[in-house]
Amino acid sequence: MVLNSILKCMFSPRLIQMYHNASERHYKPLPLEKWSDRVIRSFYIAWKFGLYTSPFLGVILYSRNYLLPQTLWEVSKLAAGMGVLLFVTFCTRALGRSMNFTYLEFLDVLTKAQENITAHKADLMVYDFDFSAWPVEYDLSGTKSSANTLVETHYKGVIDYVTSIPLHVIAYLAIHSFGIRLIYPGSLKFLQSILESRLLDGRATLIEKYRGQRYKLKTADGNTIDTMFVNFRQPYNNSGILVICCEGNAGFYESDIMYTPLADSLNFAVLGWNHPGFGSSTGVPYPGQEQNAIDAVIQFAINKLGFKLENIVLFGWSIGGYTAAWAAMTYPDIKGVILDATFEDLLPLAVNHMPKWWEPIVKLAVRRYVNLDVAQLLLKYHGPLRLIRRTQDEVICLQQGDLTTNRGNYLLMKILKHRYPYVFEEKQQMLLLQDYLSHVLDKDKMQLLQSEFNVANLEELSNNEHFLFLKRSYAQEYTKSYPMKLGENFNNKQKNQLVLLLALWYMSDYDATHCAPLNPRKFQLPCTIESQNTEGTQEFLWN
Known part of the structure; x- marks a missing residue:
């Protein structure tokens, strides 16, 4: 029985806080679980940091002759030792969890919710835990994706095509390593670790004060999107106006623009969501994944929450104007669009913030892989529009x-x-x-x-x-x-x-x-x- 309990806790989610008692909100793990969890999270952050900086680390290691066979052998032995340490840490964390009645009580609720989320949603909302274990409540995976990010490249001839290959390679590597993180710094896990306390408090406020409901959506490309729906001023009905919030490049629904339409002077239902790779949402915020994410959010609002398209307002801040603009183009019958501090095109800003000699690479990288041309999308939307400067x-x-x-x-x-x-x-x-x-x-x-x-x-x-x-x-x-x-x-x-x-x-x-x-x-x-x-x-x- 004890062994079975330990095995269940081996890879179960981290319990963070509980909402039924605001004075004792934070979960208190036993020492075995507490210190083991810190070690595991440190490994994870170090791995992510190494992954993001791998192009630079590779150049440094090569220049210092660290990539020789004998050096790699020593590194492999070190990695094996760290693997053993990580395994032992997982075991001790599981032991600590299996001895904690509060954690076992949570695990029982989670198991029931994973079998039937509708029946046990209220019980599950008491707990804040690793979102990867939260049951999917709206699933678009396997459906045809609405994303369309293809950018045609025209060449003057064979010579022009051949000479552009090195630039394409550099642009691809730059965007898919550090570039997308520079554009969307909120996707950096170490930044999210720094902001964790703020995000947890914000989520607690949305749930405790505004009676928010958390949902997990699955997009057409398989990402899971963390969303928060608030309609607290009256018994639930979907006859009013729903504001869907699209956050900035370091914004999260827990702490940013979602609170504006929730003000006492207004009377809107509000739906917030986190970009792919932000907070508990999976993926990376490339344009295609962004488009699939907002598409899932709107489909969820219509088909699950029951709002009519003509009662939905899109609210985008900064780079969130891109997803709002794409959604407006794709769903032209929405009630309107509000864009706050939004640019017309990413390219002028990207060129302006990078060294002059990088300009050809920046232009190619942005246009080919992160073509956030807000203006071109809005030209295809004919509905009411409001800009805030x-x-x-x-x-x-x-x-x-x-x-x-x-x-x-x-x-x-x-x-x-x-x-x-x-x-x-x-x-x-x-x-x-x-x-x-x-x-x-x-x-x-x-x-x-x-x-x-x-x-x-x-x-x-x-x-x-x-x-x-x-x-x-x-x-x-x-x-x-x-x-x-x-x-x-x-x-x-x-x-x-x-x-x-x-x-x-x-x-x-x-x-x-x-x-x-x-x-x-x-x-x-x-x-x-x-x-x-x-x-x-x-x-x-x-x-």
Whole structure:
């Protein structure tokens, strides 16, 4: 009986904390389990660090003649000794767990939940443990993947193809070793170890305070995605609006943007998820895996939680704008998209942050393997859209402190030029938009509005004959399809006025740095211009 209990505990999951008693939340392992677990986790972190840095370590070892046969023999003996130590450590950890009544009680609940998660979900939600053992509750594995990341490469001839092979090899190795981790640092396990306490507390808050429900989804490509669903303000129903949050490159649902739509002033159901390789989600955040992940999240929201597509809002922050944009393109009937501090294309930022002599490799690596072109995806989405620009953004500005280099500006310009081509037929209107986007202070923007509409304030704007004419023109032309013919017969004055109104309605400024939490007052659902009122216009400009 004792031996059977030890064997069951040999490779069972690590129990971390329990939620039924907030004052005694953290699980207290016996000394045998505690110290054995630390040794095992240290081995794991060291292995991951070695894997990430293997290209550099290989070069260093080779340059110092450490890769000779006799040296490799000594290394193999050392590895064998470490293997024996690791095996003994697993045995002592299992012994410690088998002597702990709390752990055995948890293991019994987990076993029952793995057999029938629906019947035992409430009991399982009491425990926080290694997510690998959590039963899959929504499975898309084996279905046709929706991912589409193919980038065509054109060559001028055989010589061009042959000479590009070394660059392709270097780009491939760079992206698949350290490159993807530089783009998505949240996938680094040692960083997650540093943040573990913060993530655990955040998850506990979502479950204890907001009555969140944790789910495990399986994507079409076999990854498992850790998600958290919150709908705590009323008895569960799926008739309201669901906000799906897409985190940044070092963001987790436990601690970041999910808390904005959960504010008391709002009343949304919220679904958060972690990128592949982030937290308890498996995989690596390559574009294809990202696409399959958000696809599984949306399918889960529709088919498992029961929300209608037209009641789903996508909320993306920073690099999370890519998955939000891809999902919007793939599910064009969603209610709307809100993008906070998002760039239009990864390439300019990648080139800007790397040495100049790396530029050919960076361009090839990004375009071929991590082509996060947010703007091109959004051009294929015709629904309501809202952009939030951080005026002190230090991450997506090519030059820190220079608002004109904020890549969110370029995202807005590309969207407006695509949706309203007749408005931007002449260079003059694009220059006016650039001038508007160069201003940080609201009073400077107000001066532009006053000069174009001849009004003293926004209250007067609603009664301005030019404003009413533009709004009527938009409502008459609006067909939920772009490009639109709006502005086809407008004069320059009318086009200039429309440029400012479009900029107002599509983008709002937030006086904050890139990583500052978004004020819930800035979280406003996107809608079409013809449905806007004066109060909405005023709030967009001044809040």
